[in-house]
Amino acid sequence: xxxxxTIWFSAADSVQAAPFRSIVSLAGRAAEFLSETGVTPPAxxxxxxxxxxxxxWAGPETWxxxxxxxxxxxxxxxxxxxxxxxxxxxxxxxxxxxxxxxxRKILAKLVPIDLDEEAFDEDATALTLAGHIPVQIWREEExxxxxxxxxxxxxxxxxxxxxxxxxx
Amino acid sequence: MAAVVDARAEMPAALREMxxxxxxxxxxxxxxxxxxxxxxxxxxxxxxxxxxxxxxxCDVVAMSGGWNPAVHLTSHLDGRPVWDEKILxxxxxxxxxxxxxxxxxxxxxxxxENIAPLWEVAxxxxxxxxxxxDVTADDVRLAKQEGFVAVEHLKRYTTLGxxxxxxxxxxxxxxxLMAAATGKGISETGTTRFRPPYTPVAIGxxxxxHRGKHFKPTRKTPTHDWAAGKGxxxxxxGLWLRAQYFPKPxxxxxxxxxxxxxxxxxxxxFCDVTTLGKIDIFGPDAAKFLECxxxxxxxxxxxxxxxxxxxxxxxxxxxxxxTTARLGEAHFLMTTTTANAAKVFxxxxxxxxxxxxxxxxxxISVTDQWAQIAVAGPCARKTLAKIVxxxxxxxxxxxxxxxxxxxxxxxxxxxxxxxxxxxxxLAYEIAVPARFGHALAEALMAAGREFGIVxxxxxxxxxxxxxxxxxxxxxxxGQTTAHDLGFxxxxxxxxxxxxxxxxxxxxxxxxxxxxxxxxxPVESSDRxxxxxxxxxxxxxxxxxxxxxxxxxxxYSPTLGHWIALALLANGPARMGEQIRVYDPxxxxxxxxxxxxxxxxxxxxxxxxx
Numbered sequence: 001x002x003x004x005x006t007i008w009f010s011a012a013d014s015v016q017a018a019p020f021r022s023i024v025s026l027a028g029r030a031a032e033f034l035s036e037t038g039v040t041p042p043a044x045x046x047x048x049x050x051x052x053x054x055x056x057w058a059g060p061e062t063w064x065x066x067x068x069x070x071x072x073x074x075x076x077x078x079x080x081x082x083x084x085x086x087x088x089x090x091x092x093x094x095x096x097x098x099x100x101x102x103x104r105k106i107l108a109k110l111v112p113i114d115l116d117e118e119a120f121d122e123d124a125t126a127l128t129l130a131g132h133i134p135v136q137i138w139r140e141e142e143x144x145x146x147x148x149x150x151x152x153x154x155x156x157x158x159x160x161x162x163x164x165x166x167x168x
Numbered sequence: 169m170a171a172v173v174d175a176r177a178e179m180p181a182a183l184r185e186m187x188x189x190x191x192x193x194x195x196x197x198x199x200x201x202x203x204x205x206x207x208x209x210x211x212x213x214x215x216x217x218x219x220x221x222x223x224x225x226c227d228v229v230a231m232s233g234g235w236n237p238a239v240h241l242t243s244h245l246d247g248r249p250v251w252d253e254k255i256l257x258x259x260x261x262x263x264x265x266x267x268x269x270x271x272x273x274x275x276x277x278x279x280x281e282n283i284a285p286l287w288e289v290a291x292x293x294x295x296x297x298x299x300x301x302d303v304t305a306d307d308v309r310l311a312k313q314e315g316f317v318a319v320e321h322l323k324r325y326t327t328l329g330x331x332x333x334x335x336x337x338x339x340x341x342x343x344x345l346m347a348a349a350t351g352k353g354i355s356e357t358g359t360t361r362f363r364p365p366y367t368p369v370a371i372g373x374x375x376x377x378h379r380g381k382h383f384k385p386t387r388k389t390p391t392h393d394w395a396a397g398k399g400x401x402x403x404x405x406g407l408w409l410r411a412q413y414f415p416k417p418x419x420x421x422x423x424x425x426x427x428x429x430x431x432x433x434x435x436x437x438f439c440d441v442t443t444l445g446k447i448d449i450f451g452p453d454a455a456k457f458l459e460c461x462x463x464x465x466x467x468x469x470x471x472x473x474x475x476x477x478x479x480x481x482x483x484x485x486x487x488x489x490x491t492t493a494r495l496g497e498a499h500f501l502m503t504t505t506t507a508n509a510a511k512v513f514x515x516x517x518x519x520x521x522x523x524x525x526x527x528x529x530x531x532i533s534v535t536d537q538w539a540q541i542a543v544a545g546p547c548a549r550k551t552l553a554k555i556v557x558x559x560x561x562x563x564x565x566x567x568x569x570x571x572x573x574x575x576x577x578x579x580x581x582x583x584x585x586x587x588x589x590x591x592x593x594l595a596y597e598i599a600v601p602a603r604f605g606h607a608l609a610e611a612l613m614a615a616g617r618e619f620g621i622v623x624x625x626x627x628x629x630x631x632x633x634x635x636x637x638x639x640x641x642x643x644x645x646g647q648t649t650a651h652d653l654g655f656x657x658x659x660x661x662x663x664x665x666x667x668x669x670x671x672x673x674x675x676x677x678x679x680x681x682x683x684x685x686x687x688x689p690v691e692s693s694d695r696x697x698x699x700x701x702x703x704x705x706x707x708x709x710x711x712x713x714x715x716x717x718x719x720x721x722x723y724s725p726t727l728g729h730w731i732a733l734a735l736l737a738n739g740p741a742r743m744g745e746q747i748r749v750y751d752p753x754x755x756x757x758x759x760x761x762x763x764x765x766x767x768x769x770x771x772x773x774x775x776x777x
Contacts (some may be wrong), residue, residue: 001579002600002607005390020603027530028450060521061530082498085450085530091602092537131382149536150602151387151408159382 007094007153014102015160017153018095018145022072024065028085031061037079047123047138056125056138064089064136064147094153098160099143107144109163111137115144131159170226173214175199175286195222201291203229215291233286235279236340242268243362251355255280257340258359287344297345298338300331305345312349319360322346329360332368390539390605391440395623403626405506408443411625425627426725432591432632433726435620436545438612439629441590441597442605444490445509446538447516449500451529458492458500460527461519463650463665464658469494474572474586477502478650478658479512480667484676486648486655487667488512489639491588493572501534501572501584507641509535519666538584539605543612544595544632546777547619552596554615556585562596569776578611590629592636592768594777631722634733637686637765642698642719643733649676652683652735654765682716682735686767687760689730690746694758696721696732700751705759709750718749724767731767732760 009017026033034041039055041063042048048055053072058064065072073088080086098106104115110130114120115137125138133156135146148156171193174183179196187194198216203209209229214222236257239249245265249258259276273279288295288305295305307326311317316325328342329335335342339359347357387407389395395402400411401421413424431437449457458466462477469475474493481487488511490503504512516531543552549562556562560575562585567573571587581604589595600608613621633640639653649671650656659671670676689696700718707713716736724731732749736742745762764770 002577002581002604002611004603005393005606006603025532027532028528062532083452083528085448085532087448087450087532087534087537088601089532089534089537091539092534131385133385149387151389151536152385154388155381155385159385162382 007150009154009157012161012164014098014100014106014164015157016097016099017157018097019068020070021090021095022065022067022070023089023093023095023147024073024076025058025062025087025089026055026065026076026084027062027087029081029083030063030085033080033084034063042123042125045125047125054140056136058136059127092150093147094150094156095145095147096153096156096160097140097143097145102164103144106160106163107137110159111135113137130156133159170224171195171214173198173200176284199286199289200229201289202293233337233341234283235273236336237270237274237276237279238366239270239274240362240366242270244364248361249359251353251359252276253355256283256285285344287341287348297342298326298328298331298335300333300338301327301329303328303338303342308342308345309349312346317346317350319343319346319358323360334362335360387443389440389442390602391442391541391609394606394609395440395625398623400623400625405443405626408506410443411440411623413625413627414623421627422723425625425631426723428622428624428628429631429635429725431620431622432545432593432624432628434545436543436547436551436616437622437624437628438541438543438609438616439624439626440539440605440609441542442535442538442540442602443506443509444535444540445502445504445506445512446533446535446540446599447502447504447513447531448534449492449502449516449529449531450498451527452498453527453529454498454500455494457520457524457527457529458502459663459665460524461516461666462492463655463660463667463671465660465663466492466500471496472571472573474570474588476658478655479515480650480665480671481646482667482670484649484667484670484673485646486644486650486653487515487646489644491570491586493586495572495574495584502531505641505644508644509533523666537602538599539602539608540597540599541605541608541612542588542590542595542597542629543616544589544591544593545619546594546774547616547621548594548596551612551616551619551621552585552598555611560585564777578608581608589775590636590638591632592772593632593774595775630720631724632768634720634722634731635724635726635768637684637733637767639684639733640720643684643735645719648735649681651677652681654684654740679741680738682737683739684765685734685736685739685742686763686765687718687732687734687747687749688727688763688767689749690759690761692729694730694760695723695756696730696749696758696760697751697754697756698732699753700749700756702734702736703748703750705746705748707748709752715747726768733765736762 031041039050042057044057054066056064113128122139127136133148133152135148137146169192172187173195177197195214198214200212201215202213204211211225237259239260242260248261250261252259255276260270297303303326311322311325329339343357347354395411400414402409403412413421415424455467463480471494474491477492478489479487488504488508492502555577557576569587577583581600584599586597588597650659698718698721702716703713718732718734721732742762746759749758749760
């Protein structure tokens with residue numbers, strides 16, 4: 001068995017890498033499939049949570065499912081018919097948390113959308129940019145979560161740290 | 169304070185008392201006629217109503233001319249300011265931007281009461297209007313004389329209002345002077361519109377984070393750290409950093425790349441090809457969709473096989489190429505060139521959402537999900553056999569050229585395997601989830617040690633593809649057609665596809681168009697360089713004689729001399745002809761022989777070994 005490589009970052013108070021999680025993209029007949037399993041497919045810009053799985057709207061007729069365990073893809077495949085496009089993205093995407101009292105200030109320097117409580121509630125999500133890096137953003141408890149393509153992980157982390165330390 | 173000079177006929181009593189109380193002399197119904205001084209103010213001339221002149225020493229003159237309501241926000245949103253004769257200022261017009269109301273002083277309420285105009289002080293000498301840009305009253309009249317009467321022309325002719333205050337102190341005066349010169353009212357003369365920002369903003373503040381690497385963020389491959397540990401030199405390809413070559417002590421790029429090529433052709437090597445765009449395409453209509461976007465045919469591709477695909481733009485020129493594998497009845501994996509990955513994905517979404525919305529198909533980028541590594545060379549199979557989990561059979565019979573399939577490697581890591589070759593060797597591309605890419609590189613090094621395995625970079629990759637005559641970015645440059653690249657036979661006649669109609673235009677099929685050929689130097693020690701132009705032997709080096717140009721050149725360690733790919737007018741009909749390769753920029757002027765573009769294993773025996 002091969003060893004998994006962890007993208008490791010030096011610790012910062014406000015910016016941290018999320019632990020590995022399952023990330024699975026759902027497309028094709030995904031809306032019907034989610035409804036059949038008791039999940040109302042979240043509307044554009046919204047997040048739904050159901051049975052330990054988080055579902056994020058991720059584009060036209062596309063959702064991202066996330067869970068802490070490694071078996072999410074297998075579980076979804078077991079339930080879904082062949083017309084649901086299920087794609088493992090656990091390795092392709094990388095999640096970073098920004099949290100603490102300065103979180104909004106840090107993000108305001110990089111993200112062009114309004115993340116104020118009234119404009120971006122706890123079930124909101126958006127596809128946007130952090131600097132020049134494409135990200136999807138949402139909230140998890142007191143944290144903001146950003147997901148980018150894995151190849152951008154170091155760049156995004158660096159940009160967030162720069163914003164955190166006032167160098168941006 | 170040396171004095172207060174008030175132009176109004178009646179100075180407000182409160183102001184007069186305040187000045188007197190502070191012991192400041194007051195000049196009522198008087199104006200400053202002239203400022204005295206050269207590199208700074210040393211005094212002023214004051215003229216009163218009766219014409220009496222007073223000279224006064226001072227080192228600064230401060231002015232106030234009443235208030236201008238802040239109409240800028242309405243103007244930013246397309247509102248048109250209108251002139252209010254009562255307060256001699258512009259206020260927001262009646263038609264306001266949706267949801268906006270203007271109140272108080274911004275609406276002209278309670279300001280400039282009983283004001284009388286003083287647009288210009290009579291007298292000789294320069295009379296400045298715009299103190300930042302040194303625009304004078306005479307400049308405004310000159311603008312009128314030259315025909316720059318409209319306010320936007322006045323602004324551009326004189327630079328009135330172009331300084332950091334953006335006309336906040338000067339515009340009304342300037343417009344009033346123009347109105348007086350033309351005999352029109354200020355209302356008719358109008359004002360320029362205001363753009364954001366209201367106050368000056370430093371360019372640095374706008375640039376913000378988007379500097380240096382934050383302007384073009386770096387993408388790293390899953391084997392980046394591994395390659396760095398092996399001493400790789402990296403090259404930027406778009407946003408990606410890729411290993412260019414892995415020099416040993418004392419080697420330059422050419423020596424390192426040549427050694428890597430020889431190691432692959434003589435044994436086995438591997439190269440991270442993760443950066444190629446990878447798009448998973450799903451749906452019952454996935455094959456039909458591929459028929460629409462690719463020029464060649466797809467519905468007959470069996471599950472477990474891959475095929476070269478050629479994609480045209482709507483205008484008939486080649487857009488991109490790559491191999492696409494059928495992983496299931498309704499599941500394909502498309503690959504694109506590194507450079508065009510995002511563009512192709514957008515193109516596919518456009519084709520689906522706008523051209524064929526009824527097709528049941530969805531696609532998602534998996535470029536970052538899979539670490540993909542090309543394993544090439546006569547010992548590639550023996551190397552891979554050591555990491556592939558039983559019972560998966562990679563023998564030539566079970567897994568022939570262009571086979572594709574899912575499997576596990578190294579004791580249970582899920583993987584995808586493709587029998588593809590860019591190098592011209594017996595070769596595979598193996599993909600594992602990205603977090604295992606680093607460990608896969610280590611596993612391949614261990615598995616191939618007995619065969620002399622080497623990692624190779626983009627230099628060796630490029631050399632081998634030129635030896636094999638595969639077009640890449642230099643040839644797929646947006647200006648070449650399928651015909652130019654020798655792919656005319658791929659254009660299906662049995663279906664419609666993006667670019668089919670326009671590709672049939674006579675000029676795009678003209679055999680005289682520059683088409684892909686190989687070049688080898690007549691003198692085997694001569695160097696061929698990309699960008700050189702091709703001229704008939706003996707012809708003068710002028711544009712009229714230009715017959716094409718070299719797109720890619722490399723030193724071939726396999727053949728022992730330089731080789732090149734070129735686009736040559738009527739190229740395929742000119743095999744064996746000698747041509748002049750002319751490179752005035754680098755003093756190159758050599759003879760080459762036109763040959764087939766495939767220099768290495770033209771029968772393709774090695775691919776199928």
